[in-house]
Amino acid sequence: MSIQVSSSNNEVMQRSPLNRDSYLLRLLEQTGSPETDLELLRSLRSQSKLLIQEQAFPTTRDEEWRFTDLSSLLQVNFEARTSQSSVSSEQIAPFTLPEAAESRLVFVNGVYQPHLSSVKGLPKDLYVGSLSELLAGKQEEAIALQSRLSHYLGKQPGAAELFTALNTANLTDAAIIWAPKNLVVETPIHLLFLSTAAASPAFSQPRCLVVAEPNSAVTLVEEYVGLDEGVYFTNSVTEVWVESNAQVNHSRIQRESKAAFHIGKTAVSQARDSRYTCTAISLGGKVSRHNPEIFQTGEQTETYLNGLTIALQDQLSDTHSAIVYSKPYGSSRQLHKCIVGDKAHGVFNGKVFVPQAAQLTDAGQLNRNLLLSPKARVDTKPQLEIVADNVKCTHGATVGQLDADEVFYLQSRGIDAASARSLLVYAFAFEVVEQVAIASLQDTLTHFLKTQIP
Known part of the structure; x- marks a missing residue:
């Protein structure tokens, strides 16, 4: 079902002098050629560059991008950061969380900032740090985690998607959270990704990897904040692995600059008896999109997706979610709300896939939209694809004032x-x-x- 409110369309944006293929290749060139001795990273980058060269930059003719026009993105020539921005602890103070004062990782324009980070308040057996620190570690625990990276990093389904592959093509560092077996982490962990304006529009690609081993539990806040009201592009990817009987409570907050562009992927794999909860809130960005993709790979998994989009002025905010079942007795509940005002445009496309093997699935999906002005617009498309015959699945959408x-x-x-x-x-x-x-x-x-x- 697709509901389109308001007959007025967004203003037509002028096309960039670069065509879409040239623009994509230029973004790929911004990834550079980082030096590393780890074969895993070299292999992932090489594979991703080949995948990108086989694809085209998305247009509104592509079904997955039908309601999200990236023409305004094409008008800006972004450049990778060549130098680090100086950010003080006073500047980040408004964005820190008292509950996570000693359990915080800070990245500025995609670059890890150890002097702004602190993990003193976390259990000793829990690894929270950057990928670069992990690879440099010589302790027995660090070496053990290094050897297991190949089983998780870049291994989620959907890695071939264009913007995900673009992120992987520049993979040199990442935020890593690794909870060992049977560890319940009471303290929330805050991943703070800050962006600053520069003389020329900048391009950064943050990466996160979260691994919750069997019977562990983690609470995570992943936050994207713009320190300046400038033009920049953030292309983020977060991979979450929830092993058997593990729990991850994940809050994702996006409050970038109102002139910025933000595209984010959250790919989650759930094993048997696991529980994953995500609350994603999108407030900023001129054009923003979040793609939560959940893959239930075991029986009796539970997924809870809560989403809130607030789009004002001329913002375009898009959420494309997918929940993919593969085993019986799985369940999910999804509630996504959009508040759209002025001339803004909200988009929601939620997919639930239930194959023949996923009998006795219980899935519920609801999208509710509130329009605050006559020129506000929302496109909503809740979508069920069910092959199994013994399931309980519902979906719905409402649009009102x-x-x-x-x-x-x-x-x-x-x-x-x-x-x-x-x-x-x-x-x-x-x-x-x-x-x-x-x-x-x-x-x-x-x-x-x-x-x-x-």
Whole structure:
């Protein structure tokens, strides 16, 4: 089902002088040729470059990009960072979390910043650090993890997708979280990816790898923040491996510059009896897209996806999710909400694949959309592909505006019209915001909802 609201289209963007193929090759050239002694990374980069050369830059003629026009991206010639930006601890203070003060990794423009990071508050058996540090480690534990990297890094399905391959083609460093067997980590881990404006538009490609071994549990906050209101491009990839009977609670917050471009992939593999929860909130970016892809590879897996998109002014924010079952007795619940105002455009495409082998699947999917202005637009497409005959699967979508009767009721109780609207918008969004596992982050998002939405 596809619902398109508002007959007015976004303003037509002028095409870049470069054609799409030339632009793609230019982005690939920005990856450079990093030096490393690890054959695994050399092999992954080489394979990814070959995959990119066989593909074309996406257009609205491609089904997966039908509602997301990247013409404005093509108008900007991005360059890879050639020098590190100087960021102080005072600058990152507004974005740090009290609950994760001693369990934080900070990357600036994709480059790890050890002087801004701290992992003192984490268990000794848990590895939280950068890929470069892990490869340089000589301890017995580091050597053991190095030998196991080949089983996880770059091995998620969907690695051939264009922007994922582009990220892998520049793979030199990454944020690594590795929880050993039977370890329950009580302290949340904060991965903070900061972007700064430069004299020329910059291009960075953050990478994360999360491995939760059997019977372990981890809480993770992955956050993308723009320090300046400049033009830049962030192309991120996060791989999450949830082994048997493990649990990962994942919050992903995107609040880039309103002039920035952000494309992110979250690829998750779940083994038997595992549980994965993701709350993804998108606030920033001129053009942004998030692709959560969940692969249930074992029986009795549980997946919970919560999403909130807020698009204002002329923002375009897209969420393309996929939940792929392969074994029986799996379950999933997905709730995604969009708040769209001004001339902004929201997109949701949620897929659920249930093959013949995935009998007794229980899947529920709901997309709810709130339009705040006559020119706001949303395209929604919940999608089920079911071959199995003994399943319980539901999906649905709603699109609407604020109820005039509800606004009037609040006004009749002495609340002014603007405050009444703000209260109703906050109530609409809070169902997702309250799923964020960190109290201080909930407070930050609540403040945004109450002050930034007209």
